[in-house]
Structures are given as C-alpha cells and as structure tokens.
Amino acid sequence: MGRGAALGPRLLRAAVLLALCPTAAGGCFCRWLGIAAAGGPEKAGCASPPLSRRQQELCKQKPELVPAIREGARLGLQECRSQFRHERWDCRPPNIPVLCFVGTKETAFISAVTSAGLVHSVTRSCSAGNVTECSCDTNLRHGGSASEGWHWGGCSDDIHYGMSFSRKFLDMPIKNVTGRSGLVAMNLHNNEAGSTTVWSLLMSVDCRCHGVSGSCAVKTCWKTMSSFEKVGRFLKDKYENSIQISDRLKKKLRRKEKSQRKIPIGKEDLLYVNKSPNYCVEDQKLGIPGTQGRECNRTSEGSDGCNLLCCGRGYNTHVVRHVERCECKFVWCCYVRCRRCETMTDVHTCK
Secondary structure (H helix, E strand, C coil), rough: HHHHHHHHHHHHHHHHHHHHHHCCCHHHHHHHHHHCEEEECCCCCCCCCCCCCHHHHHHHCCCHHHHHHHHHHHHHHHHHHHHHCCCCCCCCCCCHHHCCCCCCCCHHHHHHHHHHHHHHHHHHHCCCCCCCCCCCCCCHHHCCEEECCECCCCCCCHHHHHHHHHHHHHCCCHHHCCCCCHHHHHHHHHHHHHHHHHHHCCCEEEEEEEEEEHHCCEEEEEEECCCCCCHHHHHHHHCCCCCCEECCCCCCEEEEHHCCCCCCCCCCCCECCCCCCCCCCCCCHHHHCCCCCCCEEECCCCCCCHHHHHHCCEEEEEEEEEEEEEEEECCCCCEEEEEEEEECCCCEEEC
C-alpha cells in the first residue's frame, strides 16, 4: 500500500471535520482563507462562512481591517502558488481545503505563509492610515546619527500591531480545542514562524536625501517592509527542511524521531505531524488533482522537469503555433504597420 493510500482515511476524516469547525482537531485554521474570494472591500464579509465565530466577532469589532484581512489571505495564497508552481503539489484548489486538516509539510507552509501575509497586509494598512488604533512606529520618530548625516523620520512600518492582530485572529487556544492537541500546537507554532519571518527578514531601511541640488547633505530614514517574495523564499527553504513532530502534545513539542529529541526546535522552523500523501495521481476524494496534463520542462533536472513532475509516467509532446504582430513601424501619418510572425514551440505535458 502506497503512502498516499495509507493516509487516505485521515484525509477523509478531515473532510468530515470541515463541518465541525471551529472545535475539531485544530484543522480549521485555514478556513478563513475563503475570505479572499468574498467580494470587494465594500463588502465587510464579517458574517461570511469562511470565518469562525471568534473571528467574526473580531471582524465586527475592527471592520476597517476587513480589506487587510482579505488582502493578507490573497497575498499568502499567491506567494504559496508562486513558490510551488513547478512542484507536484502546486498549492491550488481543490487540494488546499482538505490538506488544512491533516498536518503535513504543505499544511505547515500554508499556515506560515498566510500568517505572514496577514501580518504584512495589516502592517501596510496601519502605515497607510486606514486603522484608527495604529499608524507609524512611534519608537523611530526621533534620533539617528548626526555625524553620519541622517535622522529617523517619515513613516516606519509598525509591525508590532500587525503581529499582535495576527495572533488574535489566527491562533486558537489549545484548551478550547478537542481532538489531537499536537496538531493544534503545530499550527500555532507555524503561524508564529510566519509572523517571525516577516519581522526578521522584511524590515529594511529606506532613506530620502535633502540638500542643495540633491547633494544629500542630510538623509531622512525610516523602516519599511520590502518585497513579500523574500518571506516566501525563506519559508520554502524551511518547508524543505521541516521537522516531523509527535502528534500527541505533552509538556512541549517533541520531534518524532527519538534520537533527535535533544535537538532544539527553532522559532522559524516549520513543523508537521503526518507525512504527505502521493500527489502524482488524481484522487477526487482526497482533493488531489494529480500531475497528469501538467506542462513540464523536458531539459530540466529540477522539480519542473518531466521526469520528476510526471512521476516517471512519461510525457506527451505537441507543437503549439503562435501568431503575433512583430517588426512594427510608425508610418507618417498616422498609423502603425506590422508584420505577422509565426513561431512553433514544443510543449510537453505529463501522461
């Protein structure tokens, strides 16, 4: 029996648990991601099904943050799809909802990257002045280095509020959850790993010059969050080196392998409970689309290569004809004349 088949009953049980949110087995942590498709900012969406009762109450208390919550979900899912676009599991429906319940490496990444997305989005909203109880980081309004010709100014991103809100919105108290508390503790840890990554990686310093004719005699500097792609790359590396833990929580999180239990677990490590299913073959019951029909790279030795992506089944090759305008020139007066160029490209898809 294959690894995917062995995990089947757990995934089927997880599908049933979807109806029991938010009290079952801690798998409902990613249910809120459905808010990303819940309409535009003008629709508050606080009572929409993707949110748990606790999240709905928090949403009603802070309606100005609903667009940021929606953007955080969208940002996290978009980065997940970008990082896994060439993998057998490509972070696309329909395989996300069920996987949120089973505690795999993929579950860990979804948890971390969407938590980071929420922190990033809420922090941006604070800096933009969209939230009444947060704004810029007041700790950096004064000081600097007069000898080096710069001082703090502008609007530094206040990531503290973003992290605090993310914890309140996403974290579920272990004592209030029935089922396997090891899975809940795993989700809480991975949520925090995502938030911590935003803090440690994305804070950079931007400056603006002041002086006669752009001499930059004095600079005003502030801290800001840079591209979210950085946190995605960092978390993808943590995914590749994720740690399997025991599914039964005792006093603290424990590694699955007894021989490694003395090795400490870092705050930015990603944790999982169950091994991943087989993503090669379609299984509608488990929400796994398989890799048949996926486009692959015949010459690549990486995860996008036909050998790995097609799971050894081989691939089909067909020729695609592209027709486009080219060699365009402006003709006086007044139109553009172009040629029609044709190209033929080999496209390889998994059997």
